[in-house]
Amino acid sequence: MSDFIIKKLLWGIPTLLVIFLLCFLLLDHDPEKTVSTYMSNHYEGIKVLENVEEYERYYIQTVKKLGLDKPAFYISITSKEYPDTLNKIYFLPQKSLAIKLINRTGNWPVVKQYFDTIDRGLNLCLHTDRNKFSGRENLKQTLFTSKYDVSTSEELLNYQKDSAIGIELKNTLQSLMVQQKSFEKVSPKLSLLMPAIKWNGIDCRFHRLFADYFSNKQNISLIDSRPVWAKIKESLKFTLSINLLAILISTFISIRLGLFLSLNQGRKVADFIGSIMFVLYTMPAFWVGSLLLVFFTSSSYGSFLNLFPVGGVGDISVSNNFFEIIAIRFYHFILPIICLSYPVIVFLTTHLRDSMMEVSKSQFRITALAKGLTPKVVLRNHVLKNAIFPFITLLGNIIPSLFAGSVIIEVLFNIPGMGRLAYQSIISRDWPVLFNIILLTGSITIISQILVDIIYSWLDPRIKLSK
Numbered sequence: 432m433s434d435f436i437i438k439k440l441l442w443g444i445p446t447l448l449v450i451f452l453l454c455f456l457l458l459d460h461d462p463e464k465t466v467s468t469y470m471s472n473h474y475e476g477i478k479v480l481e482n483v484e485e486y487e488r489y490y491i492q493t494v495k496k497l498g499l500d501k502p503a504f505y506i507s508i509t510s511k512e513y514p515d516t517l518n519k520i521y522f523l524p525q526k527s528l529a530i531k532l533i534n535r536t537g538n539w540p541v542v543k544q545y546f547d548t549i550d551r552g553l554n555l556c557l558h559t560d561r562n563k564f565s566g567r568e569n570l571k572q573t574l575f576t577s578k579y580d581v582s583t584s585e586e587l588l589n590y591q592k593d594s595a596i597g598i599e600l601k602n603t604l605q606s607l608m609v610q611q612k613s614f615e616k617v618s619p620k621l622s623l624l625m626p627a628i629k630w631n632g633i634d635c636r637f638h639r640l641f642a643d644y645f646s647n648k649q650n651i652s653l654i655d656s657r658p659v660w661a662k663i664k665e666s667l668k669f670t671l672s673i674n675l676l677a678i679l680i681s682t683f684i685s686i687r688l689g690l691f692l693s694l695n696q697g698r699k700v701a702d703f704i705g706s707i708m709f710v711l712y713t714m715p716a717f718w719v720g721s722l723l724l725v726f727f728t729s730s731s732y733g734s735f736l737n738l739f740p741v742g743g744v745g746d747i748s749v750s751n752n753f754f755e756i757i758a759i760r761f762y763h764f765i766l767p768i769i770c771l772s773y774p775v776i777v778f779l780t781t782h783l784r785d786s787m788m789e790v791s792k793s794q795f796r797i798t799a800l801a802k803g804l805t806p807k808v809v810l811r812n813h814v815l816k817n818a819i820f821p822f823i824t825l826l827g828n829i830i831p832s833l834f835a836g837s838v839i840i841e842v843l844f845n846i847p848g849m850g851r852l853a854y855q856s857i858i859s860r861d862w863p864v865l866f867n868i869i870l871l872t873g874s875i876t877i878i879s880q881i882l883v884d885i886i887y888s889w890l891d892p893r894i895k896l897s898k
Contacts, residue, residue, distance in 0.1 A: 524579030537620030689783035742845035827883035
């Protein structure tokens with residue numbers, strides 16, 4: 432048994448690595464937005480700061496904190512014209528413009544000269560008299576914008592007409608405008624097609640993310656800088672509670688209902704229940720949840736219908752004992768569990784009924800009936816035992832789907848679970864949290880498949896886990 436579990440877990444590692452790599456590619460797709468998300472939630476008003484030096488300082492500080500100052504992967508494949516110092520440009524919009532200009536010109540020295548001209552202009556602005564040159568701050572912002580936008584020539588031309596800026600600054604602006612115009616006329620070099628392969632070693636973002644996966648210091652949320660796993664741990668207990676209860680309830684009802692329908696095959700009651708299940712299966716869970724909230728959580732349609740709370744998980748005080756906490760939680764979980772359970776019950780019951788009908792055609796059932804056993808005993812002790820294996824397989828595949836489906840239910844019923852946390856992470860672009868939730872869901876999927884195989888061997892000793 433232990434050898435089987437270890438072997439399955441080892442097979443699951445490549446799967447998790449693939450998920451990890453895909454999540455990393457999505458997470459690393461737009462690092463500029465990642466930085467903007469972090470800054471907008473930690474530096475209030477940073478976008479409207481007049482002091483561009485302070486803005487850039489905060490930006491570079493954020494880039495280094497999030498590890499975005501490193502190469503993406505262990506190996507970099509770039510153009511031969513790309514300089515080794517490109518990763519030293521920590522202001523990411525400037526880095527993006529540098530790459531575009533290199534791809535356009537194939538000439539890094541020219542591009543570097545352009546950025547040096549901007550820095551010289553900013554430095555000269557600092558030494559101008561603000562009282563004599565009233566537009567100094569606006570010029571600084573325009574020059575700063577030139578670091579990631581080469582279409583500021585018209586704005587720079589307006590400042591050149593101001594005699595207060597000084598001859599040296601005026602010449603710098605003129606040089607900058609000429610350089611911007613020159614970028615429009617050049618054609619790329621063929622040398623850009625020559626690849627350059629560089630080995631970055633472990634000094635890269637992928638390795639840092641992998642190393643910090645279990646670290647509470649580096650693996651933090653972009654929204655509130657809290658450790659990601661602390662946030663997931665708080666929400667996971669609610670998701671596990673409603674999903675495990677939904678799985679247990681769905682399994683129990685599906686087996687009992689499948690036996691009942693098989694035993695009463697062809698009767699009106701079985702046809703009636705089958706029709707109800709078909710209708711229920713066509714009804715989306717979020718719509719059913721909305722109806723339950725409308726009709727059973729208020730007195731709008733009768734005070735006798737106000738049976739359940741609107742949402743949430745209930746208020747727990749220090750004076751509440753363990754059983755009171757369970758009662759409060761379960762009272763708030765009834766409607767969400769109904770929404771999660773009924774599609775699973777219909778799906779599993781239908782497949783179990785069909786599987787039992789197929790197994791009922793087997794010779795061993797006729798033999799058991801000939802021995803004097805009642806149809807009910809034969810169905811429960813013989814037919815069910817042979818028809819249960821497809822049911823277990825479907826149940827193992829449904830477990831991850833339940834966790835995914837709980838996103839809508841948790842949002843609808845305001846349950847602070849992992850699903851709602853994932854939804855909030857998507858809305859707020861908190862990718863590190865979403866990234867870890869996806870990995871955790873993948874781990875749950877692998878574990879559920881292992882449990883399915885273990886249950887197989889428990890129900891049928893002929894199945895050897897080692898084979």
